Amino acid sequence: MIEVDIESLGVRGLNERFHRLPPDTNERAWKLTNPKGAHALAVGLDRPLTIEIDGHVGYYCGGMNKQAEITINGHAGPGLAENIMSGVVRVKGNASQSAAASGRGGLVVIEGDASSRCGISMKGVNIVVGGSVGHMSAFMAQAGHLVVCGDAGSHLGDSIYEAVIYVGGDVASLGSDCIEKPMTEKHRAKLKRILAAAGVSASPERFRRFGSARQLYNFKVDHAAQY
Amino acid sequence: MCGIVGLFLKSSALEPTLGKHLSAMLSALSDRGPDSAGFAIYRNPAPRGSIKLTLFHPEADYGWDHLVRELSEETGTSVRGEPRGSHFVLTAAMPVETARHWLSHHRPDVRIMGVGDCIELYKEKGNPRDVVRRFRLNELAGSHALGHTRMATESAVTTQHSHPFSTGLDLCLVHNGSLSNHNRMRQWLGRHGIDFQTDNDTEVAAGYFTHLLGEGATLEEALKSGISDLDGFYTFAIGTKDGFAVVRDPIACKPAVLAETDEWVAMASEYRAIAHLPGAERSRLWEPSPATVYSWKKH
Numbered sequence: 399m400i401e402v403d404i405e406s407l408g409v410r411g412l413n414e415r416f417h418r419l420p421p422d423t424n425e426r427a428w429k430l431t432n433p434k435g436a437h438a439l440a441v442g443l444d445r446p447l448t449i450e451i452d453g454h455v456g457y458y459c460g461g462m463n464k465q466a467e468i469t470i471n472g473h474a475g476p477g478l479a480e481n482i483m484s485g486v487v488r489v490k491g492n493a494s495q496s497a498a499a500s501g502r503g504g505l506v507v508i509e510g511d512a513s514s515r516c517g518i519s520m521k522g523v524n525i526v527v528g529g530s531v532g533h534m535s536a537f538m539a540q541a542g543h544l545v546v547c548g549d550a551g552s553h554l555g556d557s558i559y560e561a562v563i564y565v566g567g568d569v570a571s572l573g574s575d576c577i578e579k580p581m582t583e584k585h586r587a588k589l590k591r592i593l594a595a596a597g598v599s600a601s602p603e604r605f606r607r608f609g610s611a612r613q614l615y616n617f618k619v620d621h622a623a624q625y
Numbered sequence: 626m627c628g629i630v631g632l633f634l635k636s637s638a639l640e641p642t643l644g645k646h647l648s649a650m651l652s653a654l655s656d657r658g659p660d661s662a663g664f665a666i667y668r669n670p671a672p673r674g675s676i677k678l679t680l681f682h683p684e685a686d687y688g689w690d691h692l693v694r695e696l697s698e699e700t701g702t703s704v705r706g707e708p709r710g711s712h713f714v715l716t717a718a719m720p721v722e723t724a725r726h727w728l729s730h731h732r733p734d735v736r737i738m739g740v741g742d743c744i745e746l747y748k749e750k751g752n753p754r755d756v757v758r759r760f761r762l763n764e765l766a767g768s769h770a771l772g773h774t775r776m777a778t779e780s781a782v783t784t785q786h787s788h789p790f791s792t793g794l795d796l797c798l799v800h801n802g803s804l805s806n807h808n809r810m811r812q813w814l815g816r817h818g819i820d821f822q823t824d825n826d827t828e829v830a831a832g833y834f835t836h837l838l839g840e841g842a843t844l845e846e847a848l849k850s851g852i853s854d855l856d857g858f859y860t861f862a863i864g865t866k867d868g869f870a871v872v873r874d875p876i877a878c879k880p881a882v883l884a885e886t887d888e889w890v891a892m893a894s895e896y897r898a899i900a901h902l903p904g905a906e907r908s909r910l911w912e913p914s915p916a917t918v919y920s921w922k923k924h
Contacts, residue, residue, distance in 0.1 A: 435897035436898035437897075456897055492911070495878075514915070
């Protein structure tokens with residue numbers, strides 16, 4: 399395990415050190431201390447690293463991640479794991495707004511609560527939130543799964559495309575073109591796999607499924623004259 | 626962008642170091658607002674029957690001593706003052722309106738930044754790190770304070786357009802965001818006797834709260850009304866003589882973090898500003914919910 403004090407190395411020094419690692423690096427296990435809310439920690443990684451960060455992180459931690467498994471022992475600021483491609487970003491505490499925004503793949507686990515706009519414009523990432531999410535979550539979500547074990551704030555899934563949302567608690571309100579859909583055995587099995595991958599224990603039986611009514615984004619020939 | 630910070634002490638043990646902590650908080654958010662910075666600090670209550678005014682004049686060697694002497698002689702009252710950077714804190718044994726009236730007639734080029742029993746309000750163009758140094762914020766003791774680092778988007782970069790804004794006694798407001806209905810609101814408030822010094826949107830919000838508090842609303846009631854009357858994006862932090870409050874608009878795009886320990890309550894646009902406070906790592910830390918008023922009051 400390689401230990402790095404973020405305050406003494408600086409954010410740029412830290413990220414450069416990660417980016418210089420060769421594909422077959424042996425320096426795979428890292429522990430970062432003293433984040434003190436710094437922005438853009440461990441961003442743009444493309445190596446199978448295991449990184450633990452002790453403390454609270456600022457904006458964009460784990461952004462654009464590929465392959466790496468990043469665990470934050472604290473809370474995360476806005477834009478956690480933004481545009482994640484693969485790998486895992488896990489927060490033991492809460493995450494601020496726009497967590498996993500536009501993520502294309504991989505897994506983002508927020509063990510506490512996530513704020514507003516969680517999973518905004520997600521494009522394939524799986525997101526598991528142990529607690530609740532704020533308003534406008536999964537706004538314009540295109541693909542992937544958002545799993546919320548607690549409650550969802552207002553306008554959930556507004557203008558959603560083909561992403562799937564599972565909610566264990568209450569939903570304050572649904573956004574435009576987002577509807578509840580039947581929860582079949584197939585969906586429960588899928589949800590069980592995602593929860594297991596996230597290491598979050600929750601019974602799939604109590605979840606409801608939400609997705610697109612497909613009335614908003616489909617081209618309709620009846621309306622051709624209006625375009 | 627902009628950055629806002631607030632620090633409200635629950636225990637008097639930390640009061641001598643309030644300025645030092647606020648200075649570190651503002652410096653931590655310099656890159657959120659490099660155009661100007663300002664802060665309001667609640668300290669040294671004026672003696673009974675006296676009022677404290679923070680004044681500003683752009684001339685470096687402005688004749689403050691002369692102003693003190695003249696005001697004292699002409700009104701026959703005790704007046705004293707202390708310069709701090711480009712500002713001057715005047716303590717005068719007279720009603721507020723007497724002081725305001727005298728200044729507007731005899732020193733029309735002197736700006737009144739803040740007025741009250743406890744408030745002192747300092748703001749200026751420049752990088753926040755330099756601004757706090759120029760005002761020697763480090764050495765100021767007090768009970769609570771608010772600050773702002775400005776990246777101007779809405780009106781000019783001048784000292785007058787910097788935050789905090791104060792339109793009422795011991796009231797001040799810092800704002801991250803922008804309001805969209807401030808012109809109409811300014812007209813409406815103007816008809817209700819609220820004076821504005823600039824065309825800035827945040828000054829309108831400060832005036833709005835001053836108006837409601839003047840009508841008898843509590844701070845919490847005034848802020849709740851603001852959620853429906855003020856249109857735009859905002860995280861506000863508000864200071865009064867003995868209170869401190871935070872509120873975000875219902876969309877809550879503008880960031881905010883609150884932290885609380887047994888000794889203090891801190892608010893900031895980002896955790897970076899809070900991280901260096903004593904006991905921050907053990908504080909209760911949360912993001913204020915949209916359209917929800919959080920307030921604290923001195924016991």
